[in-house]
Amino acid sequence: MERLGSRQKRIVAFVGRSFCWAITLAGLFLVCSPCAAETLSEAKELFRTGQYEKCADAAAKEIADGTYSEEWRLLRLESELMLGRYADALTSLEEARKVNTYSIRLRWLERDIRRYNGDSAKAKEVLAEIAAEVERLSARYRSPEDMVVVGSFFLEIGDDPKQIRTNRFKQIQQRAPGFSGGFIVAAELALAKNDYALAAEDFQKAIKVDPENPRILYGLARAFESSDAEKAEGFLAQSLEINPNYIPSLLFIAEEHLQAERYDEAEKQLEKVFAINPAEPKAWAIRAVIAHLSSDAEKEKKAREEALKHWTDNPEVDYLIGKYLAQKYRFAEAAAAQRQALAFDSSYLPAKMELSNDLLRLGEEEAGWKLAEEVFDADNYNVVAHNLSTLHDHMAKYRTLIQDGFVVRMDAKEAEIYGPRVLELLVEAKQVLCEKYNVELPETVAVEIFPRQQDFAIRTFGLPGGAGFLGVCFGSVVTMNSPASQGSTPSNWEAVLWHEFCHVVTLTKTHNKMPRWLSEGISVYEERLRDPAWGQSLSLRYRTMILGDDLTPVSQLSGAFLRPKSPQHLMFAYYESSLVVEFLVDKFGIDALRAILDDLGKGLQINDAITRHAAPVEAFDAEFEKYIREQANAFAEGADFTEEEIPASGDAAVWKEWLAKHPDSFQGLGRYAMALIAEEKWEEAREPIERLVKLAPDYAGEGSGLPMKAKISRELGETEQEVAVLEHLAELSADGLPVYRRLADLHAEQENWEAVTVNARRILAVNPLLPEPHRLLATAGEKSGDRDAAIDGLRAISLMDPFDPADVHYRAAKLLHEAGRSDEARKQVLLALEEAPRYRDAHQLLLQLVEAKEADSDEEPAPMKEDPMTEEAAQ
The missing domain is CATH 1.10.390.10 (Neutral Protease Domain 2)
Structure with missing residues (x-):
């Protein structure tokens, strides 16, 4: 009793937040609950396949004929909501309440019906009534359908989502394994928390029970959207094949077009949605975003007003607008939209989480991290909030x-x-x-x-x-x-x-x-x-x-x-x-x-900007296609790139015979050369390799002859030729560590310390966390007199647990002393002596440093400069 009372207090403060089950429970009671008569079964089939108008008419007729069935009334209300007939739904609801007084499913639907009739205050009263009913008559609500509503109600008022999933939704699954609704609500809860793997698991259980349910198929598409696009597209197509009017799936496609900047195609999808429900707020939110991206402020304003026309303080509208704008990197506008959503409902966690991300991406880190913590404190099942909270702890040590x-x-x-x-x-x-x-x-x-x-x-x-x-x-x-x-x-x-x-x-x-x-x-x-x-x-x-x-x-x-x-x-x-x-x-x-960039900043669309400053976009497309195809045709001009009839494998003899008939085959030349190298026929391999290099002299990718040419030179001891080929490869490759290493070794043997330094820096540009390039840099610097390079190399080596740290610190101290950086030199020599207290050369160097410092202190102090020494420098 006391615990339930605290929930009721939360309801008093509740201002109308909307979780996914608020609307996605639509159809759950209808598709999955047992059928009382054949005609009801047929009506549910109409709803499942998207024939909402016919379904509403059939339900209205049955009610007019005097049925007392709760199922028919729920079916009528769901159909009217799907069609956007919110005023009709309110009338139908008031009639239904007179007959089905204690229906918790009816109460749960009433909450949305009140909201979409502009009465959020009454919707909050409905929640309070549900709380009282659950507290007073909890034993009454034991059917799977009623248990779904009870669990969703507790989610709405802020109970622990993990506990609800485990203690309520899992319980429904165990009690009624043939009822898909228990799996659906658990999956949608996981989906709302970005727990895609768990969502997919529950949706897959649901589809086994109810294989022709478009809602489940849509949920699977969402669950696999980020990990398996092909599978997601398949599920989406199945959902629309069953129900061509399934609004969430149509909106999914509109979102895809929005992301790909195919705004005309997105609008076509929205028109399909509006043909079903002219008031669909999510569709109007997408239209508002398209208008914003097109710099049409008037159209954007009108679309947002239409989205909020029926439920005037619906936080989901601005949340969605902000979410889509953030996907377009409009983080400042996105943050403003999320703040508007939170103005409608300060406890609406999806908007708070999105605002956190927006602020972090805008560089407003203090506020962003704080919001992430607030979301995690309120909902420890929110995967994004949990991840960010953990990351914040890690980054505190950066x-x-x-x-x-x-x-x-x-x-x-x-x-x-x-x-x-x-x-x-x-x-x-x-x-x-x-x-x-x-x-x-x-x-x-x-x-x-x-x-x-x-x-x-x-x-x-x-x-x-x-x-x-x-x-x-x-x-x-x-x-x-x-x-x-x-x-x-x-x-x-x-x-x-x-x-x-x-x-x-x-x-x-x-x-x-x-x-x-x-x-x-x-x-x-x-x-x-x-x-x-x-x-x-x-x-x-x-x-x-x-x-x-x-x-x-x-x-x-x-x-x-x-x-x-x-x-x-x-x-x-x-x-x-x-x-x-x-x-x-x-x-x-x-x-x-x-x-073009300036015009984009003013809000012009890219194709219009290209037309304005280059050429009409159709002509630009055609000219660019010609340009890029010319480049492709110029690549290894004279080579044969035909792939038909190329043997799958074979030794050098097989490839030699095949090449006699296809002498310019780029792939054939490469395969023949590799076969000869495998058989260690170095001299014979020269001919196909030289042909490859001649065809594509500046190509270092897959099938290039340059790496093979370098290998042959290495095997035959032709160091000068090997160096020349490797230098060419190094100039063509951004991350060729083996090439850089080999060059560094060869140049070190030749005591070409400047070239060693170049290749050490190439390695550092790929992986500066390896000791090897720092050792190369230190040695090359010492040998060539490049003191700064040597100091940099030794400093880095000292941080990498070197084999002989005393020697590293001593060498650094020596170079720093020569550079006149006495304080740094003293620090390094002391570190050397800490590692090796009897290190005689280090003692001698320390003595020189001390004597030099004493000599300096005997001199007349220099006048103070205008800029005083910083504390850090003084230390």
Whole structure:
């Protein structure tokens, strides 16, 4: 009794929040409950297949004929709600209440009917009535359908979702395993909390019980949306095959078109929804977003008003508007929408969670983290809130580096090792790119580098996953994976950082109003300009895709990022986008690109901006297609790329015979060369390899002859030739660690210390957490007299548990002493003596440092400069 009383107190403070079961319970009682008569069964079939008008008419006729069945009244109300006939539903409800006085299912529906008739106050009274009924007559509500309502009611008033799932919904499943509703509500609860695996598990149990239920199929589509797009599309198609008028599935498709910037197609889907329910608030919310993205303020205002026309303080409307805007990187507008949702209902957790994410992406971290904690405190089943709360604890231990408007947060040890290089590269990128694009950055740009991929994913997406992403930019906030998070084959982190900072520049210039393809295209393009080894280049696979059916028209490029057929297709979308930018700049000039970005910032659509500053978009599509196909055809011109009749395998003799008939086959030449190398026929392998290199001299990807040419030179002891080939490979590869290592070793043997330093820095650009490149840098610096390089290398080695730390500290101390950095030298020599107290050379160096300090103290003190020494420097 006391516990229930506290729930009733929460109801008094309740202002109308809406969980997914508030509306998605629609049809649950109808499809799954036992049928009283054949005619009722037929009417339910009408509802299941989306014939809501006929269903409502059949139910009205049966009620008029004098039936007392609760099922018929529920069926009529559900049909009227689906059709948006809220006033009719209220009339039907008032009649039903006279007959079915104690129906808790009727009360639960009344809550929504009151809301959609603009009476939120009465809806709150209904909740209070349900609370009183549950407290007074709990034994009455033991049917599976009633238990679903009771569990959903307790969720609504803020009880622990995990407890409700375990103690109520699981109990329904155990008591009535043939009732799909128990599995559906448990699955939808998991889905609402972003627990997709658990949602899929319960939906799959439900589909076994009720295989033709469009609601279950839709739920499965949502559960697999982020992990298996093909499976999700299959479930979605099945749901619409059963019920072409199933509004959630139609809205799902509209959302996909919205994401892909196919706004006309999204509008067509919305028209299908409005033909069923002209008042559907989610559809009006999507229309408001499309209007916003099209800079049509009047249409946006009207759409939002229509969304709120019947339920005037529905927090879900602004929550959805904000959610969709955030997906378009309009975080400031998204945050404003979430604040409006919370103005309607301050306890509406979905809006609070989204606002937390928006603020974190805007760099308003204190407020963002605080909101995430509030959500987690209120709902410890919210997966995103839990993840962010845990991550916040991890990040409290990070080191913060500040320079020239940049605030970099990273693991403390990593900050010591390569933090200075992070800042150096950011400052360079700021100078180059801001000047090029005429951009003045916000006061602070935050860069967060995560040593664990899971932490990066949670900070970026709220959930684990996103394994294919190396970095993400939100505007003035960048998140990145550190090399530590990428296993044994990390990517070039310097290239990633340059790429993401370029996003900062272009998103700032356009106020985040740019399509993804253009943003990514510029960043990849600028990578290649900064270093030809960075970015992406034409490959055999890309050539095939360009000349095949995988090329996407420029006017539709954003869709290529949404649901790519494979990871390869996603990477190709990045590459194609970068070539669009290259084509645009080559043909129309950098001023045209800058003007397009300016117009995007003013709200112009991308195709209109291209038409205005380059060419009509249809002509631009055609010219670019010609441009990129010419590049593809020019790749290894003269080679035969036909794949038919190529043997699946074979030894060198088989390939030699086959090549006699196909002498210019690019793949055949490569296979023949590999077969000869496998048989250690080095001299014979030269001929096909030289032919490959001649066909594609600057290609280092799959099937390139350059790595094989280097191997033959190594095997035959032709060091000079091997070095030349490896240097060429190094210039073409952004993350070729084996190439860089081999070059460093060869140059060290030749005592070419400058070249050793170059390759040590190449390795550091891929993985600065390896001791090897720092040792190379230290040795090369000492040998060549590059004192700064040697000091940097030794400093990093000292942080990596070296085999002989005393020697490392002593060498660093010596170099620092020579550089006149006496205080740092004393610190290093003392560390050497701490490791090896009898280290004679270290004692001698310490003595020299002490004597030098005493000599300095005897001299006349220098006059104080205008800028006093900082406390840190003094220490």
